[in-house]
Amino acid sequence: MKRVFSGVQPTGNIHLGNYLGALRQFVELQNNHECLYCIVDQHAITVNQDPKELREHILDVAALYLAIGVDPKRSIVFVQSDVPAHTELSWILTCNSYTGELYRMTQFKSKSHNKESAPAGLLMYPVLMAADILLYDTDIVPVGNDQKQHIELCRNIATRINNTRKKTFVIPDGRFMKEGARVMALDDPTQKMSKSAPNIHSRISLLDEPNKIKKSIMKATTDSDGIIKFDIENKPGVSNLLNIYSVLSGESIADIEAKYEGKGYGDFKKDLVEITVSTLAPIKERYEEIRHSDELIEILKDGSERANAIADRTMKRVKDNFGLGLKK
Ligand code: TYM
Numbered sequence: 001m002k003r004v005f006s007g008v009q010p011t012g013n014i015h016l017g018n019y020l021g022a023l024r025q026f027v028e029l030q031n032n033h034e035c036l037y038c039i040v041d042q043h044a045i046t047v048n049q050d051p052k053e054l055r056e057h058i059l060d061v062a063a064l065y066l067a068i069g070v071d072p073k074r075s076i077v078f079v080q081s082d083v084p085a086h087t088e089l090s091w092i093l094t095c096n097s098y099t100g101e102l103y104r105m106t107q108f109k110s111k112s113h114n115k116e117s118a119p120a121g122l123l124m125y126p127v128l129m130a131a132d133i134l135l136y137d138t139d140i141v142p143v144g145n146d147q148k149q150h151i152e153l154c155r156n157i158a159t160r161i162n163n164t165r166k167k168t169f170v171i172p173d174g175r176f177m178k179e180g181a182r183v184m185a186l187d188d189p190t191q192k193m194s195k196s197a198p199n200i201h202s203r204i205s206l207l208d209e210p211n212k213i214k215k216s217i218m219k220a221t222t223d224s225d226g227i228i229k230f231d232i233e234n235k236p237g238v239s240n241l242l243n244i245y246s247v248l249s250g251e252s253i254a255d256i257e258a259k260y261e262g263k264g265y266g267d268f269k270k271d272l273v274e275i276t277v278s279t280l281a282p283i284k285e286r287y288e289e290i291r292h293s294d295e296l297i298e299i300l301k302d303g304s305e306r307a308n309a310i311a312d313r314t315m316k317r318v319k320d321n322f323g324l325g326l327k328k
Contacts, residue, residue: 004033005138005172007040007080007129009195010057011049014064015203016276017193020180020247021144027069029142029175035075036136036307037065042080042087043128046121047111059291062300064206067287078303080132085311090124090131092322096161097127097153105149130154135311137170145181146192148174168321180247186220189236207284210277217241217273228260228268238265241272248275 006022008014014023026037039061044054058079065077080086102108102123112118129150133141134157141151151174158169185191185202193203201216208216221237230253232239245268246253260268290296319325 001032001034002139003136003170004029004035004140004142005038005133005136006036006142007038007043007132008061008065009044010039010041010054010061011044011195012053012057012060013195013203013205014061014207015183015193015195015205016244017144017183017203018195019068019206020183020244021146021177022142023065023068024180025142025175025177026065026075029140030071030075033140035070036138036310037070037075037077038080038132038307039065039078040080040129040132043125046119046125059296062296063287063291064283066290066296066299067283068206072299072303076303076306077299078307079300082300082304083135083307083311085135085308085315086128086131088315089135089318090128092318092324093127093130093134093157093161094124097157099123101153101156102126105153107146107150126150126153127157130157133172134158134169135314136307137310137314138172139170140175141172142175144183145176148176166321168318177247179243183244184236184240186216186240189221189240204276204280206280207287208280210273210281213276213280214273217269217276220269222265226264228263228265229257241269245272245275248272248279 006026008018008022026035029035039058041054041058044057062077062079066072070077105126108118108122108125111122130153133154143151151172155171158171161168162171183193185193185197186204187199187202191197191202195203197203200212201219204213204216220241222241223235223237225235228238228242229235230239230242242253242256245251245256249256316328320327
């Protein structure tokens, strides 16, 4: 069975972009793959976090994984910092990375605002991500489009090491959805939907109340044409809403365009509100059931045990190939 690894940062406001780009793949893949789904808390501390909030957000993401349908009997669900080998491997990969390739990462450029005093953790972020993936001999990494460059870097580091010493790592492939891999902000369709944008109406969080969902969609930026048609370049707002509509309803964009021919944005948006609310309601319900349960903690403890067992085997091989420590 092929192995799958992915992670989400526990930084609050998990949104429709995270769901459509990455999370819904998690559920689909667990049927015929060996899956590990991680809450990447060490990535979250590349920017300042309140310790109490971070702990809560870790459990929020874990509960959301289960609420969307990740099954802990089939998939390993765990917290990154509960498996020390992630940072251990990260150092070994750091010694095989070039500063130039790290400075070229677009996420680093945008998060550091090109300041010289940017936190070094932001620069090293993709190396830790590579460690997450390579530690489990991962074949497939389901993510949104914004992670493409990071996956490419991971592949490059792994290939470099395989070519210069014994074959050490499995080379992973990213897995991206055709629709939903890049959900845009509702208030500005030139920006991707994000957890941290100050305007709460820029995103739909998976746990939003129906009224908030309605407000955000009804306010969403469109244009003055009044025509429901997919055209990313000239109609980015409408195209983004069409994408969301299509993925959530399972209807093709062409069918949706035909359905709303001659109708206005108001009708289209009202229906999109309904589809979104009815998709998210069962997720929210399941989330509320599990979020404060002992079961959740047990699932994470069991997950970290299973993840540590795989990680320890990889680290033995890696250390042998690098000549680190005493032979065991
Ligand atoms: P994070 O927490 O920012 O996002 C979680 C997942 O959601 C996807 N995503 C989106 N997809 C579509 N449209 C959007 N607007 C959108 N915004 C976010 C992301 O691509 C991601 O798949 N670096 C990762 C976390 C990570 C990771 C890993 C992922 C750390 N180690 C190893 C895979 C494998 C991140 O920042 O995700």
